[in-house]
Amino acid sequence: MPESDDASLQSTPFTEPPTQPAEASSPPVGQSLSELLDLPEGLRAIVQVVLRHQQVTLADIAAQLQQPIAQISPGLDQLVRQGLLHQVTLDNQCYYQLGSLIRKPRNLADQIWEQLK
Amino acid sequence: MSKIVSIHSFRGGTGKSNITANVAAAIAQMGKRVGIVDTDIQSPGIHALFGFDEGRIQHSLNDYLWGRCAIKDTAYDVSTILKAGFLAKGKVYLIPSSLKVGEIARILREGYNVDLLNLGFKELIESLNLDYLFIDTHPGINEETLLSIAISDQLLIILRPDRQDFQGTAVAVDIARKLQVPQLFLVVNRALAAYDFEALRDRIQATYNTPVAGILPNSDDVMQLASSDVFYLRYPNHPFSQVIGSIAQQLVRH
Ligand SMILES: Nc1ncnc2c1ncn2[C@@H]1O[C@H](COP(=O)(O)OP(=O)(O)O)[C@@H](O)[C@H]1O
Numbered sequence: 271m272p273e274s275d276d277a278s279l280q281s282t283p284f285t286e287p288p289t290q291p292a293e294a295s296s297p298p299v300g301q302s303l304s305e306l307l308d309l310p311e312g313l314r315a316i317v318q319v320v321l322r323h324q325q326v327t328l329a330d331i332a333a334q335l336q337q338p339i340a341q342i343s344p345g346l347d348q349l350v351r352q353g354l355l356h357q358v359t360l361d362n363q364c365y366y367q368l369g370s371l372i373r374k375p376r377n378l379a380d381q382i383w384e385q386l387k
Numbered sequence: 388m389s390k391i392v393s394i395h396s397f398r399g400g401t402g403k404s405n406i407t408a409n410v411a412a413a414i415a416q417m418g419k420r421v422g423i424v425d426t427d428i429q430s431p432g433i434h435a436l437f438g439f440d441e442g443r444i445q446h447s448l449n450d451y452l453w454g455r456c457a458i459k460d461t462a463y464d465v466s467t468i469l470k471a472g473f474l475a476k477g478k479v480y481l482i483p484s485s486l487k488v489g490e491i492a493r494i495l496r497e498g499y500n501v502d503l504l505n506l507g508f509k510e511l512i513e514s515l516n517l518d519y520l521f522i523d524t525h526p527g528i529n530e531e532t533l534l535s536i537a538i539s540d541q542l543l544i545i546l547r548p549d550r551q552d553f554q555g556t557a558v559a560v561d562i563a564r565k566l567q568v569p570q571l572f573l574v575v576n577r578a579l580a581a582y583d584f585e586a587l588r589d590r591i592q593a594t595y596n597t598p599v600a601g602i603l604p605n606s607d608d609v610m611q612l613a614s615s616d617v618f619y620l621r622y623p624n625h626p627f628s629q630v631i632g633s634i635a636q637q638l639v640r641h
């Protein structure tokens with residue numbers, strides 16, 4: 271099972287919803303789903319299993335894709351490094367979930383946003 | 388097993404919201420529990436077909452995305468639109484997007500966490516015990532659209548018989564294939580009576596290598612209703628409604 275090198279990720283509690291922007295906070299940072307379109311097919315298939323099931327183990331992904339674990343593992347590691355997926359540990363079991371996917375803010379002159387408030 | 392059905396088109400104004408509301412209502416009339424989420428955050432509209440205006444929307448999808456309420460607080464039971472005989476089992480829930488300029492602008496300006504939207508869909512299916520979750524989308528490609536396509540079990544891509552739509556549809560079909568949508572259908576809307584519908588179907592199916600679930604006629608009656616009601620429920624025997632019924636049946640059959 272691949273290990274995350276970021277200890278803080280592993281302590282994320284199972285039930286905690288993804289962090290959401292507090293009122294009037296700075297914009298969220300993370301990846302865009304559009305990166306999904308640029309991924310090679312094998313990696314994209316992995317992200318999609320996670321998208322559809324929210325929180326899955328390596329074994330779940332392998333079963334869904336009907337591929338051996340050894341074949342999926344390197345791709346999973348790469349997706350975690352890219353930030354598209356996160357690892358969380360619960361009851362000594364490692365789960366994968368989506369990384370911080372965000373709808374990126376639009377750039378528009380401040381005065382225009384002010385007018386739209 | 389619940390199913391997620393997304394309705395998309397590459398260009399705007401193709402009839403997505405009208406087709407979503409009508410097909411969803413037709414499936415609810417079969418006794419299914421159906422939710423409809425308006426993810427067209429930039430230009431919401433489907434609420435109008437259920438008699439909603441800004442004043443009636445207390446909590447919107449936007450409120451959920453900003454953490455102001457739970458997703459289930461944004462779901463409105465609009466089942467009373469169903470014909471009396473069908474009310475017992477079938478259910479329709481609407482999850483509207485905000486019509487307030489400031490709310491729309493804020494989503495565009497600040498962005499939001501897309502995984503929250505994904506979680507929201509799942510929570511809706513579970514808490515409302517839905518058989519179908521319909522996702523009405525913004526035209527073109529954006530974050531909401533990509534998510535809805537990536538997680539949908541069935542995707543309807545709407546096009547009009549128009550060269551711009553034909554070209555844009557090729558892009559939409561390409562994305563749907565990349566994202567491996569299990570069941571992909573095309574729906575042609577606003578076909579003129581003068582067309583040979585069968586020839587049109589053959590040509591489109593061959594061009595995109597994708598089944599055409601239905602060809603909806605351009606209809607003055609639909610236009611006259613002007614998105615103020617669900618046409619299928621009001622005029623169930625109309626040719627437009629018959630095609631809607633057939634599309635609904637194909638979705639349920641698969
Ligand atoms: N088959 C049809 N015949 C006539 N008018 C239609 C038909 N389908 C949709 N319309 C009209 O087209 C307009 C756009 O429809 P809408 O559902 O809002 O599209 P979208 O959600 O794709 O922007 C509405 O005024 C609607 O009444």
Ligand SMILES: [Mg+2]
Pocket residue numbers: 403404405427431432433523524
């Ligand atoms: Mg619409």
